[in-house]
Amino acid sequence: MALLNFKKRDAAEKAPVNPTVEAFLQGYSIEVMPRTAEKVEDFRALLPEGTRVYIAHIEGTPIEDMVKTAKRIAAEGYPVMPHFPARIIKDAATLENWISMYQGEAGVDQALLLAGGVEKPHGEFHSSMQLLETGLFDKAGFKRLNVAGHPEGNKDIDPDGSTKNVDDALRWKQKFSETTDAEMALATQFAFDAKPIIAWADDLKAAGIDLPVHIGIAGPAKLQTLIKFAIACGVGPSLKVLQKRAMDVSKLLLPYEPTDVITELANHKAANPDFNITNVHFFPLGGIKTNANWAIDNGGASAKPVNS
Numbered sequence: 001m002a003l004l005n006f007k008k009r010d011a012a013e014k015a016p017v018n019p020t021v022e023a024f025l026q027g028y029s030i031e032v033m034p035r036t037a038e039k040v041e042d043f044r045a046l047l048p049e050g051t052r053v054y055i056a057h058i059e060g061t062p063i064e065d066m067v068k069t070a071k072r073i074a075a076e077g078y079p080v081m082p083h084f085p086a087r088i089i090k091d092a093a094t095l096e097n098w099i100s101m102y103q104g105e106a107g108v109d110q111a112l113l114l115a116g117g118v119e120k121p122h123g124e125f126h127s128s129m130q131l132l133e134t135g136l137f138d139k140a141g142f143k144r145l146n147v148a149g150h151p152e153g154n155k156d157i158d159p160d161g162s163t164k165n166v167d168d169a170l171r172w173k174q175k176f177s178e179t180t181d182a183e184m185a186l187a188t189q190f191a192f193d194a195k196p197i198i199a200w201a202d203d204l205k206a207a208g209i210d211l212p213v214h215i216g217i218a219g220p221a222k223l224q225t226l227i228k229f230a231i232a233c234g235v236g237p238s239l240k241v242l243q244k245r246a247m248d249v250s251k252l253l254l255p256y257e258p259t260d261v262i263t264e265l266a267n268h269k270a271a272n273p274d275f276n277i278t279n280v281h282f283f284p285l286g287g288i289k290t291n292a293n294w295a296i297d298n299g300g301a302s303a304k305p306v307n308s
Contacts, residue, residue: 015297017298017299018263018266018298019300020263020266020267020269020270021263021266021298022298022302023269023302024266024269025266025298025299025303026302027278027279028051028279028281028282028295028299028302028303029053029054029081029187029279029280029281029282030047030051030219030281030282030284030288030292031053031055031056031281031284032053032055032056032069032073032284032288033055033056033061033069034055034061034065034066034068036284036288037055037288039287039288039289040288040289042307043076043078044076044077044306044307045305045308046288046289046292046293046296046305047078047306048302048303048306049077049306050078052078052079052080052081052110053081054081054082054281055069055080055082056083057082057116059088059117059118063098066082067101067102067105067106070082070102070106070108071106074106074108079110080108081108081110081111081112081144082102082108082112083111083114084111084112084114084128084131085114085116085118086114086116086126086127086128086130086131087118087120087121087125087126088118088121089122090123090124091123091125092124092136095131095134095136096136099136099137099140099142103140109140109141109144110143110144110146110182111137111142111144111145111146112147112148113128113131113137113145113146113148114128114148115127115148128147128148128173129169129176132176132180137180138180138181138182142182143183144182144183144185145180145184146186146187146214147173147184147185147186148187148188148189149170149187149188149189149213150188150189151191151197151200152196152200167207170186170204170207170209170211171209173211174210174211177211184211185211185212185213185214185278185279186213186214187214187216188213188214188216188281189216190216190218190283192218192258192261193261194264194265194268195264197215197261197265197277201275201276201277204276205276212276212277212278213276213277213278214278214281215265215279215280215281216281216283217262217280217281217282218256218258218282218283219258219282219285219286219291220255220256220257220258220290220294221255221256221285221287222256223255223256225285225286226256226286255286257294258294259298262298265277282295
């Protein structure tokens with residue numbers, strides 16, 4: 001079995017790379033957690049030079065573990081972007097301490113600010129806007145502040161199924177981007193269908209929101225794993241892509257790969273150079289190595305690891 005797997009992998013490596021997809025994957029980012037990062041012996045064997053590595057902060061994870069992971073990844077030469085989930089940060093003093101720890105121990109100068117998937121806030125913050133309003137990131141000289149985007153809405157913010165509160169928040173973040181010295185972008189929740197993603201991105205632009213979009217894409221994984229995460233994360237209409245696949249017996253046991261959605265987005269970008277989706281952000285739900293290897297197979301020079 002191992003020999004068969006090796007041959008299949010070798011054939012994939014020799015398959016021609018789609019140049020449109022290669023261009024679209026240039027500058028992609030990827031997300032890890034402390035426990036998943038521990039399973040990677042050396043990120044330089046998997047990721048291209050300069051890949052931004054987000055570190056997800058799940059409720060209950062000690063800040064010391066987050067900082068340790070950031071320090072390790074930064075030492076391997078990668079820019080690190082830790083999550084700052086508002087609802088698990090007790091107060092401004094805690095926020096300032098986290099910023100100081102990340103900067104002092106890992107040289108961090110960028111962050112993803114989000115509300116966080118916690119029903120009851122641990123303290124005085126409940127939104128990323130409140131974190132921005134403290135001015136602590138600007139005071140610390142952070143160079144990049146990404147905020148969350150939701151191509152299929154967010155039921156935590158708009159439980160009635162509308163997008164009113166999400167839209168209001170995006171307009172606020174757009175105005176904030178005009179006052180901060182930091183670069184800003186929207187890093188989005190993952191989705192599986194290119195059409196609603198394109199429509200959402202176009203609607204943003206029409207509404208005067210010109211923040212670059214780093215589109216969330218789920219990496220290769222078992223279908224059952226993806227459906228579980230998609231339901232837990234509130235993925236909307238594009239979940240039907242997975243449900244349709246689950247009904248096809250010939251595909252049920254095959255791992256999902258993001259080839260179709262990325263190819264469609266890449267083709268749209270190539271035909272519309274001013275399209276506001278500028279980067280791909282991977283959620284490696286099937287494992288970091290699996291995701292990185294898919295990118296290597298499909299991204300050509302854009303995904304060539306440092307140690308290759």
